[in-house]
Amino acid sequence: MSEVVSLARELIRFDTTNTDDARTATGERAVAEFVAERLEDAGYEPIYVEPAPRRGNVVVRLPGADPGRGALLVHGHLDVVPADASDWSVPPFEGEIRQGYLWGRGAIDMKHMVAMSLAVARRFKRDGIVPERDIVFAFLADEEAGGGLGAGWLVDHRPELFEGVTEAISEVGGFSYTVRDDVRAYLVETAEKGSMWLRLKVRGAAGHGSLVHTDNAAVKLAAALTRLDSHRFPLVLTEPVREFLTGVSELTGEPLDPDDPETAVARLGSLARMIGATLRDTANTTMLSAGYKANVVPAVAEATVDGRMLPGREAAFERELAEVLGPGVEMEWDTLPPVQTTFDGRLVDAMAAAIEAEDPGARVLPYMLAAGTDAKSFQRLGIRHFGFAPLRLPPDLDFTSLFHGVDERVPIDGLEFGDRVLDRLLRTC
Numbered sequence: 001m002s003e004v005v006s007l008a009r010e011l012i013r014f015d016t017t018n019t020d021d022a023r024t025a026t027g028e029r030a031v032a033e034f035v036a037e038r039l040e041d042a043g044y045e046p047i048y049v050e051p052a053p054r055r056g057n058v059v060v061r062l063p064g065a066d067p068g069r070g071a072l073l074v075h076g077h078l079d080v081v082p083a084d085a086s087d088w089s090v091p092p093f094e095g096e097i098r099q100g101y102l103w104g105r106g107a108i109d110m111k112h113m114v115a116m117s118l119a120v121a122r123r124f125k126r127d128g129i130v131p132e133r134d135i136v137f138a139f140l141a142d143e144e145a146g147g148g149l150g151a152g153w154l155v156d157h158r159p160e161l162f163e164g165v166t167e168a169i170s171e172v173g174g175f176s177y178t179v180r181d182d183v184r185a186y187l188v189e190t191a192e193k194g195s196m197w198l199r200l201k202v203r204g205a206a207g208h209g210s211l212v213h214t215d216n217a218a219v220k221l222a223a224a225l226t227r228l229d230s231h232r233f234p235l236v237l238t239e240p241v242r243e244f245l246t247g248v249s250e251l252t253g254e255p256l257d258p259d260d261p262e263t264a265v266a267r268l269g270s271l272a273r274m275i276g277a278t279l280r281d282t283a284n285t286t287m288l289s290a291g292y293k294a295n296v297v298p299a300v301a302e303a304t305v306d307g308r309m310l311p312g313r314e315a316a317f318e319r320e321l322a323e324v325l326g327p328g329v330e331m332e333w334d335t336l337p338p339v340q341t342t343f344d345g346r347l348v349d350a351m352a353a354a355i356e357a358e359d360p361g362a363r364v365l366p367y368m369l370a371a372g373t374d375a376k377s378f379q380r381l382g383i384r385h386f387g388f389a390p391l392r393l394p395p396d397l398d399f400t401s402l403f404h405g406v407d408e409r410v411p412i413d414g415l416e417f418g419d420r421v422l423d424r425l426l427r428t429c
Helices: 002-013 031-041 110-129 149-157 218-230 239-252 262-267 268-278 314-325 346-358 375-381 413-427
Strands: 048-049 057-061 071-077 100-105 137-139 163-170 174-181 183-192 193-204 280-290 300-309 329-336 361-368 385-386 410-412
Touching: 002 031, 002 110, 002 413, 031 048, 031 057, 031 110, 031 137, 048 193, 048 239, 057 110, 057 149, 071 110, 071 385, 100 361, 100 413, 110 346, 110 361, 137 329, 149 385, 163 375, 174 239, 183 239, 183 346, 193 218, 193 314, 218 280, 218 300, 218 410, 239 262, 239 268, 239 361, 262 268, 268 346, 300 385, 346 385, 375 385
Parallel strands: 071 137, 071 163, 163 385, 183 361
Antiparallel strands: 048 057, 057 137, 100 410, 174 183, 183 385, 193 300, 193 329, 280 300
């Protein structure tokens, strides 16, 4: 078994479920200590930081040949979302290998990239490889809850760990999409939508359930949420999405009508939902609460809405939400900003070269992520960010459904491919 597969398997076996509740989250301490020990074995002196009990982060720096160049940050999160074992066909925390895949919670999101980063870091140190510039490897807690005890905390309290870093790579990019026959595009995330978690509250008149009521908080909130669910935010073709669709059009020969990008997106198969979500803002109700007894009309009804807005749409998104929800809906929210950079430069060229060396004829294309990553925290330090966790995937694998999904798994040969690509990239970028 290759080192990267062995490491990924061991990482999955640590249950690092993040429930966003200190009482039930298992914490990252044990797996962070495992990572630190593997780095020490290779000759590093890792820095371990624990902002809260059991919430461990590990950072090391590998000096490069040119200290005058900006350093590269390679980061990955150690936590995972919950997994209900009764829904899975394999135990989610055993790292089972079968049918050419490594199965388990975190296999895609994102312990495969943690394993690749750890394997390359250990290899470089053991073999005395000096990269062209400093590389900072960071293994982080709490990404699945916004990074407040991971990337966000380190940016606020330990920014010196990232001194000199100008660029970063991490998750949800570098994976292959089979365009036609044996032609593959590898998607590099250059942008991600902003996040807004809204807490909505509607007040009404409480009373006995047997009486006539015209001021029912639960009904008023349900009406507001129904309006929001029916609302379509305006279509906006941003530059990274335009570049991606143009690239796919060139590879397939299918024309792209910039006035009708939804038709082009509909042709993307399993990628359609992922790319389609970057054509407009979205707002989805995720939690709902009202009442405490069957025969009492509640005075208050509350809901949580997951909002995602395109770069440049933050203020317009807030205004549109208020208009759609209507008067009488109290709104509070937490936001994380959009992220965006251009698809150019020496690092992008090195990504393309590393992919081409392992998959001749393949092409790298930029795209926008509808969700969010720790890039939102690191951009506060002025760090330019790309999603690049390379994987070569079978054409019939519905990759996007595996994120936070049941039976999460990563192909063994794809994982080993990614290890080789990341090794090439970090030697030359």
